[in-house]
Amino acid sequence: xxxxxxxxxxxxxxxxxxxxxxxxxxxxxxxxxxxxxxxxxxxxxxxxxxxxxxxxxxxxxxxxxxxxxxxxxxxxxxxxxxxxxxxxxxxxxxxxxxxxxxxxxxxxxxxxxxxxxxxxxxxxxxxxxxxxxxxxxxxxxxxxxxxxxxxxxxxxxxxxxxxxxxxxxxxxxxxxxxxxxxxxxxxxxxxxxxxxxxxxxxxxxxxxxxxxxxxxxxxxxxxxxxxxxxxxxxxxxxxxxxxxxxxxxxxxxxxxxxxxxxxxxxxxxxxxxxxxxxxxxxxxxxxxxxxxxxxxxxxxxxxxxxxxxxxx
Ligand code: UDP
Ligand code: MG
Numbered sequence: 001x002x003x004x005x006x007x008x009x010x011x012x013x014x015x016x017x018x019x020x021x022x023x024x025x026x027x028x029x030x031x032x033x034x035x036x037x038x039x040x041x042x043x044x045x046x047x048x049x050x051x052x053x054x055x056x057x058x059x060x061x062x063x064x065x066x067x068x069x070x071x072x073x074x075x076x077x078x079x080x081x082x083x084x085x086x087x088x089x090x091x092x093x094x095x096x097x098x099x100x101x102x103x104x105x106x107x108x109x110x111x112x113x114x115x116x117x118x119x120x121x122x123x124x125x126x127x128x129x130x131x132x133x134x135x136x137x138x139x140x141x142x143x144x145x146x147x148x149x150x151x152x153x154x155x156x157x158x159x160x161x162x163x164x165x166x167x168x169x170x171x172x173x174x175x176x177x178x179x180x181x182x183x184x185x186x187x188x189x190x191x192x193x194x195x196x197x198x199x200x201x202x203x204x205x206x207x208x209x210x211x212x213x214x215x216x217x218x219x220x221x222x223x224x225x226x227x228x229x230x231x232x233x234x235x236x237x238x239x240x241x242x243x244x245x246x247x248x249x250x251x252x253x254x255x256x257x258x259x260x261x262x263x264x265x266x267x268x269x270x271x272x273x274x275x276x277x278x279x280x281x282x283x284x285x286x287x288x289x290x291x292x293x294x295x296x297x298x299x300x301x302x303x304x305x306x307x308x309x310x311x312x
Pocket of ligand 2: 091093095198203
């Protein structure tokens with residue numbers, strides 16, 4: 001099989017048919033399969049997928065999770081069953097036009113020294129505030145992790161099977177794909193595109209989820225925040241020591257009485273705050289370690305369609 005397209009989806013009933021049509025139209029000239037991963041949808045998505053499957057058994061496979069495990073888990077489930085020469089990940093909402101898949105394939109066919117093509121959103125159709133937040137996230141990521149995470153590089157990408165194997169060899173439970181894609185290395189070509197508006201429905205990633213996603217990324221790829229305690233501790237104790245000398249000299253030389261409860265309150269509250277922040281940061285890492293050592297499965301499959309007879 002030349003190409004396997006992985007589509008992670010959660011409550012996308014209004015998009016699935018349109019996406020399938022668009023994928024079929026774009027991929028006419030190539031041998032492909034589509035693997036839909038229904039990430040515990042509560043709407044009519046699974047019924048629509050079953051209907052598509054029963055009419056297109058030779059090219060469609062469906063995995064249904066027992067509940068919503070998140071896009072990361074859904075992408076992993078798709079990668080786990082992808083044995084094609086090329087694997088593509090694409091969102092279900094038609095923000096990422098399937099016509100680009102052929103462009104990416106053409107590039108990899110012609111450039112054997114590249115292993116992967118990633119589509120980079122130029123944010124042309126995004127709100128200025130969103131654009132700003134996303135750019136800030138990428139630059140913080142890069143500075144703290146030392147890991148080059150190409151700004152705007154989406155999960156919409158085409159990989160050779162070697163890249164898929166490398167991604168699967170990573171055993172982490174908390175998976176932050178944007179970082180993992182870059183961590184596994186390989187020669188990646190970045191192709192620019194403008195994401196469309198969502199075809200139907202609303203984004204699953206609200207502001208709160210985006211912030212928590214950014215935090216996950218930072219914690220799973222960098223231990224720098226843990227070092228904040230050492231840096232702040234050193235700075236504050238140096239300042240305290242200098243202040244102590246000043247007070248000592250003032251008292252001994254000038255005999256000045258220093259009334260101190262107001263400044264004492266400030267210092268106590270300030271230090272208390274810092275200690276709590278640092279404890280919180282340590283807590284985040286301990287929590288992640290705890291979740292990681294439990295080794296729970298990343299997703300649980302409830303149903304599978306198209307895996308009985310190997311269509312590959
Ligand atoms: N998605 C998923 N599980 C989730 C949330 C999202 O599989 O828990 C899918 C979603 O159905 C879509 C893709 O991930 O196919 C991207 O989601 P969305 O369009 O909501 O994100 P955005 O484009 O706004 O970043
Ligand atoms: Mg989207």
